[in-house]
Amino acid sequence: MVIDMTDVYFDNSATTKCLPEVAALMTHILCEDYGNPSSMHKKGVDSEKYVRYAKETIAKCMKVQEKEIIFTSGGTESDNIALIGGAYANYRSGRHIITTKIEHPAVLKTCAALEEQGFQVTYLPVDSQGILRLTDLEKAMTKNTIIVSIMHTNNEIGAVQPIEQAGELIKRLNPNTLFHVDAVQGFGKCRIYPRRMHIDLLSVSAHKIHGPKGMGFLYIGEKTKVRPILFGGGQQKGMRSGTENVPGIAGMAKAIEEIFVDFDAKVEYLYRIKERFIKGVSHIDGVRINGPAPRVGAPHIVSVSVQGVRSEVMLHALEDKGIYVSAGSACSSNRSSAASTTLRAIGLEKQYLDSTLRFSFSLFTTEAEIDYAIGCMGEIIPVLRRYQRG
Amino acid sequence: MYKSFLIKYAEIGVKGKNRYIFEDRLCDQIRYALARCEGESVVTKSQGRIYVDFVSEFDFDEVVEQLKTVFGITGICPVVQVEDEGFEKLCEEVVKYLDRVYTDKNISFKVDARRGRKNYPKNSMEINADMGAFVLNAFPTMRVDVHKPDVMLHIEIREKISIYSVILPGPGGLPIGTNGKGMILLSGGIDSPVAGYMIAKRGVRIDAVYFHAPPYTSERAKQKVVDLARILSKYSGPIQLHIINFTDIQLYIYEKCPHDELTIIMRRYMMRIAQELAKESGCLGLITGESIGQVASQTMQSLMATNDVCTLPVYRPLIGFDKQEIIEVSEKIDTYETSILPYEDCCTIFVAKHPVTKPNLNVIRIHEKNLDEKIEELVKTALTTQEVIEITY
Numbered sequence: 001m002v003i004d005m006t007d008v009y010f011d012n013s014a015t016t017k018c019l020p021e022v023a024a025l026m027t028h029i030l031c032e033d034y035g036n037p038s039s040m041h042k043k044g045v046d047s048e049k050y051v052r053y054a055k056e057t058i059a060k061c062m063k064v065q066e067k068e069i070i071f072t073s074g075g076t077e078s079d080n081i082a083l084i085g086g087a088y089a090n091y092r093s094g095r096h097i098i099t100t101k102i103e104h105p106a107v108l109k110t111c112a113a114l115e116e117q118g119f120q121v122t123y124l125p126v127d128s129q130g131i132l133r134l135t136d137l138e139k140a141m142t143k144n145t146i147i148v149s150i151m152h153t154n155n156e157i158g159a160v161q162p163i164e165q166a167g168e169l170i171k172r173l174n175p176n177t178l179f180h181v182d183a184v185q186g187f188g189k190c191r192i193y194p195r196r197m198h199i200d201l202l203s204v205s206a207h208k209i210h211g212p213k214g215m216g217f218l219y220i221g222e223k224t225k226v227r228p229i230l231f232g233g234g235q236q237k238g239m240r241s242g243t244e245n246v247p248g249i250a251g252m253a254k255a256i257e258e259i260f261v262d263f264d265a266k267v268e269y270l271y272r273i274k275e276r277f278i279k280g281v282s283h284i285d286g287v288r289i290n291g292p293a294p295r296v297g298a299p300h301i302v303s304v305s306v307q308g309v310r311s312e313v314m315l316h317a318l319e320d321k322g323i324y325v326s327a328g329s330a331c332s333s334n335r336s337s338a339a340s341t342t343l344r345a346i347g348l349e350k351q352y353l354d355s356t357l358r359f360s361f362s363l364f365t366t367e368a369e370i371d372y373a374i375g376c377m378g379e380i381i382p383v384l385r386r387y388q389r390g
Numbered sequence: 391m392y393k394s395f396l397i398k399y400a401e402i403g404v405k406g407k408n409r410y411i412f413e414d415r416l417c418d419q420i421r422y423a424l425a426r427c428e429g430e431s432v433v434t435k436s437q438g439r440i441y442v443d444f445v446s447e448f449d450f451d452e453v454v455e456q457l458k459t460v461f462g463i464t465g466i467c468p469v470v471q472v473e474d475e476g477f478e479k480l481c482e483e484v485v486k487y488l489d490r491v492y493t494d495k496n497i498s499f500k501v502d503a504r505r506g507r508k509n510y511p512k513n514s515m516e517i518n519a520d521m522g523a524f525v526l527n528a529f530p531t532m533r534v535d536v537h538k539p540d541v542m543l544h545i546e547i548r549e550k551i552s553i554y555s556v557i558l559p560g561p562g563g564l565p566i567g568t569n570g571k572g573m574i575l576l577s578g579g580i581d582s583p584v585a586g587y588m589i590a591k592r593g594v595r596i597d598a599v600y601f602h603a604p605p606y607t608s609e610r611a612k613q614k615v616v617d618l619a620r621i622l623s624k625y626s627g628p629i630q631l632h633i634i635n636f637t638d639i640q641l642y643i644y645e646k647c648p649h650d651e652l653t654i655i656m657r658r659y660m661m662r663i664a665q666e667l668a669k670e671s672g673c674l675g676l677i678t679g680e681s682i683g684q685v686a687s688q689t690m691q692s693l694m695a696t697n698d699v700c701t702l703p704v705y706r707p708l709i710g711f712d713k714q715e716i717i718e719v720s721e722k723i724d725t726y727e728t729s730i731l732p733y734e735d736c737c738t739i740f741v742a743k744h745p746v747t748k749p750n751l752n753v754i755r756i757h758e759k760n761l762d763e764k765i766e767e768l769v770k771t772a773l774t775t776q777e778v779i780e781i782t783y
Binding site: 312313314315316317318319320387388 | 604605606607608609641644734739740
């Protein structure tokens, strides 16, 4: 059987294909039900229904209340509201923040900005699998700690953090400390229940789960004090001013609804694909897999290092075969400083830092695509390893 | 207030019987530049002057910015044109002009009249004196300085009368199309676009060649070169960009030749290919951004080794420039920001830890013999599979 392999998209941690039914719904809202939810007339009421329905959908899948969901422009904004808004609402209780070294820049850079404003930030290390040690967290906690921010699933190596245990620990040591979880990579891949996991703030992005770009939400627990960072018309109870992105909101809700149908089977499918891929590429000379064991890590992310081949070259060689992946660390110049913080945090040897690729799969990924990619890599890698710099 | 510009050009004025060619090319280039601007304009040459007259609304700053990209222009003078309705009326117009252009009236000035139309009732000297008096009368704080005036007020009397005192500098040089065509080797770095700019400034049309090495260089690196060529074409006029897939040649050299000579041998093949393209497209020379001693492949020994394969002249306008000087020009011509985008170009992907800095030409030639078996075929393939992109601004 010959299959067209010109569009093998293995970069689903960067972004995903929008579901057709999501796109159709959004088009309908943009062109027909385009009212402003704040308007008093029927058009407004009609569009408000989409917003309400979206809140219901999201609240149900996480077992939280509808009023605890606010819509944002995506993961970055959610992280910013959680950290900046959380820090400024609680600075009287202390000015200490804890996070990890492997967070997404939306968290790390926001923390750096807060440091400039006089907050102290502790960056916790991780082990060689990319997992946070709870003992480190315990040691770092003080009575002045106002926020702990830990990502659910690492975007580069797929390490899943012990969120529930961390949440328990945090609340046991200091019940006033807010627990923020960046679940941009984890949402839709793992079940996340903020209440049970003691999460006060949870960031999610829509375009990682086959929804639209420029859309996300932030869960803010009922009793959590957060200050808005955008001011204006007072929409979303003043927490996030600006006309609601109704098509985006409805599209995201549709995508979420879709994901949670037969959820366990879907996750199992992703794990099967991931294992098939790992098994296939492990045989190739010079290849090593980074991060946690397949079933321990996230179901959709595989970090692969190829000894002696620069990631950028490998990426373009795969691209030439119609396979799209992401470089573990992007940038040809300034090698050492640009290399990924996560890969360095897990103590990856220097020779691998610039030779790492990330493969991330989705429910659209087929076994045939996986086999095709394994075949291509078996072909390409020996050739590329023959021509090295220097 | 302004509806017209008087275009000044320097070197063209001294050309002999060819002068009309230079002027016509300059008019063409001005039209090419103004096509990017809003508004409709007419470019005319008359009596050793080029005028741009706008017949519709236009954006003054936009027009000046575009005129500054036209080689051959030394000065751009925004002009107020009035009908001849007697000397008295002219003086009033001049006073109105000065009032609008100079808010601070505590300045010195000199009237510089030219009478192209000799039947005008006053001669130039009389105009200078009488108009000066009229202006002094209108603005008592202004004063005359005939040696170093703050404002040189030009009055040109022809069919219509032109008033101007502001001269905005142009880029100088000679109009594109007056001096043949050259083939620039564009790498995507800072230097080559500057080299292209400098040769284009002497009136030379430009074609370009870029050596692409997938998968070692990315689509973005190629796009960057296209972007640079596009900026360059703002000054040089349309560019044909030849994109050569260089990967197989590079890997073959890697396999067959000593690694520390890789860059030199590779550059020799780039020059050979560029030369083939140049001859095919009627270019009279190659252009590179080399500067003595900047990198290992640009020492005098290395330059000699690469030059060895060229029969066409190789123009290296940056040869005596320091990096900082090159950067200054690249900032001025707006290529710097694009040039520094961090995509790897094909010169650096296999670069040895210690490339030779003083290659011996004979040794290089001998090592190149190792390539005899397949290289001709590879070069031929590279030439036949080239991609050509037409680039205009």
